[in-house]
Amino acid sequence: MELMVLLNALVTRLLFVLHSLIGVWRVTAVKKEPKYWLLALLNLLLCLETGLTLKFKQGRGYKWFSPAIFLYLICIVPSLWLLEIHHGTQYCGNEPGAVQVNVSNQDFNQSRESSHGSEGTDHHIIQTAKVFVNQLSTICETVWTLALHQTFLLLLVVGRWLLPIGVEITRDQLSQLLLMFVGTAADILEFASETLDIEDVRKNYVLINAILAVWTWSMLQFPLDLAVQHIGCKPSTSTRRIPSLLLCRYSAELWNIGVSLFIQDGPFFIVRSILMGHFRIFNQMLVFFTAKNVLVVTLQLYRLAVITLDFRVTVLQKSRKGEVCCCPCEPYEARAHATGHQENEMKEFVAVPPKEESQAPSDH
Numbered sequence: 001m002e003l004m005v006l007l008n009a010l011v012t013r014l015l016f017v018l019h020s021l022i023g024v025w026r027v028t029a030v031k032k033e034p035k036y037w038l039l040a041l042l043n044l045l046l047c048l049e050t051g052l053t054l055k056f057k058q059g060r061g062y063k064w065f066s067p068a069i070f071l072y073l074i075c076i077v078p079s080l081w082l083l084e085i086h087h088g089t090q091y092c093g094n095e096p097g098a099v100q101v102n103v104s105n106q107d108f109n110q111s112r113e114s115s116h117g118s119e120g121t122d123h124h125i126i127q128t129a130k131v132f133v134n135q136l137s138t139i140c141e142t143v144w145t146l147a148l149h150q151t152f153l154l155l156l157v158v159g160r161w162l163l164p165i166g167v168e169i170t171r172d173q174l175s176q177l178l179l180m181f182v183g184t185a186a187d188i189l190e191f192a193s194e195t196l197d198i199e200d201v202r203k204n205y206v207l208i209n210a211i212l213a214v215w216t217w218s219m220l221q222f223p224l225d226l227a228v229q230h231i232g233c234k235p236s237t238s239t240r241r242i243p244s245l246l247l248c249r250y251s252a253e254l255w256n257i258g259v260s261l262f263i264q265d266g267p268f269f270i271v272r273s274i275l276m277g278h279f280r281i282f283n284q285m286l287v288f289f290t291a292k293n294v295l296v297v298t299l300q301l302y303r304l305a306v307i308t309l310d311f312r313v314t315v316l317q318k319s320r321k322g323e324v325c326c327c328p329c330e331p332y333e334a335r336a337h338a339t340g341h342q343e344n345e346m347k348e349f350v351a352v353p354p355k356e357e358s359q360a361p362s363d364h
Contacts, residue, residue, distance in 0.1 A: 002059075005164045009059035012162040013050050016072040017043045019155055023079030026144050030086055042075045063168040063225075069160060070223040076152055077219065081212055083145045087202060149192060153185035156222050173228040180227055180256075184264065188218050191268050194289060200281050207279070214267045221263050226255040245315075250307050260300045269293035 020043055028036045049067050053059060161178055165171070192215050201207050221227075247254060260266065272290040275281045 005059045006054070008162050008164050009050070009053065012159045013046055013068055015155060016046060016068065016075065016159060019151060020072065020075035020079065023076050023083075023148055026141075026148065027079050027082045030083065030141055036082070039075075039078055042078070046071045046075060057166070060164045061166040061169070063166055065225070066160065066163065066223045068163060069156065072156075072159070073219055073222070076148075077216055080145070080148060080152070081216075083141070083148065084196060084212055085205075085208060087141070087145075146193065149189060153189055157181045157185060160222070169225060169228070173225075176228045177225060181222065184221065187264065187268075188215065190289065191215065191218070191271075194285050195271065195275070198275075198281060198283070198286070200279065201275070204279075207275075211271060214271050217267060218264050221259050224255075226252065227259070228252055246308070246311050249311065253303070253307060257300045257304050260296060265293045265296040265300070269297060 021040055024037060024039045027039065028034060046068065049071050053067070157178060160181060161174075165174055169177075192211070195201060195211050196208065201211070269290060272286060272293065275286065276290065
C-alpha cells in the first residue's frame with residue numbers, strides 16, 4: 001500500500017471524526033445533558049469503514065459511491081439538526097473584539113500566576129487552552145451553528161479531494177466533481193441559512209423540521225460520483241431498447257438533471273413557494289432565490305428536451321441506414337473491435353452466395 005494513499009485515507013477520516021465530535025460537544029453544551037455524548041458512538045461506523053477500506057481496497061475509493069462521505073453525513077447531520085431545532089437563545093450582541101480581549105486578559109493572569117508559582121511551561125499551556133475553550137463556549141449559539149454549517153460543507157469538498165480515488169475515476173473527472181460540489185455546497189448553505197433565519201419560520205416547529213428534511217435530502221448527492229461517470233453499456237445494446245441506450249449515452253447528464261429537479265433546485269423551489277404562497281412570508285432574498293430555482297429548473301427541463309430530441313434523431317438516422325447504434329460511453333477500442341467484428345460478418349455474408357442461386361445450375 002502506498003504511503004501517501006494511506007496518509008490521505010487516514011487524515012481525511014480523522015478530520016471527519018474531529019468535526020463530528022465538535023458538533024456533539026456543541027449539542028451537549030447547548031442542551032446541558034451529558035447523554036448527548038452518545039452521538040459520538042456514530043463515529044464507530046466511520047472507524048469500521050476505515051478498517052474495511054484499508055483491508056479490501058488498500059485505502060482507495062469505490063466506484064460511484066463514497067462510504068466515508070456517507071458515514072460522515074450520518075455522524076454530523078444529527079448534531080446539526082439538534083442545534084437548529086434548539087436555536088440560540090443567547091444574545092449575539094457582543095462586540096467583535098470582546099472575546100479576544102477576554103482571552104488575552106485571562107492568559108495574562110494565568111501567565112502571571114504561573115511565573116510566581118512552581119508550574120512549568122506545560123502547565124501554562126494547558127491552563128491557556130482551558131481558558132480558550134471556556135471563552136469559545138461563551139460565543140452565542142447561532143454563530144456556532146452557522147460556523148458548523150460552513151465548515152461542514154467545506155470539509156465535504158476538501159475531504160472528497162483528499163480521499164484516494166479508485167481506478168474507475170480519473171483526476172479530470174474528480175476535478176469536475178469538485179467544481180460541481182463547490183457550487184452545490186454554496187446553494188445548500190444559502191438555502192439553510194436564508195430560510196431558517198426568517199423570524200416567522202423560527203416560530204413554526206413544523207416548518208423547521210420540513211426545511212431540515214429537505215436540507216438533509218439535498219446532502220445525499222455528495223457521496224455519489226454519477227455526475228461525471230457513465231454507467232457503460234454492452235456493444236450488443238440494440239435500438240429497440242431505447243431507454244437503456246439513452247441512459248447509456250447520457251448517464252452523467254441525466255444524473256445532473258435528476259439531481260437538480262428532484263434533490264436540489266426542485267425541492268428548494270417547493271419549500272420557498274410554500275413559504276411565500278401559504279405562509280405569506282416575503283423578503284428580497286427569498287424572492288430572488290425562488291426566481292433562481294425557477295430558472296434552473298426550466299433550463300434543466302429544456303436541456304432534457306434537447307437531449308431527448310437529439311437522441312431520437314440519431315436513432316432514426318442510424319435505423320434508416322441500417323447501422324447499429326453504439327454507445328459513445330464505451331472505450332474506443334471496444335467500439336472499434338465491435339465495428340470490425342460486424343464488418344467481418346458482413347464480408348462473409350457477401351462472399352457466400354445464396355443457397356438457391358448456387359443450386360440453380362445443377363437443376364438444369
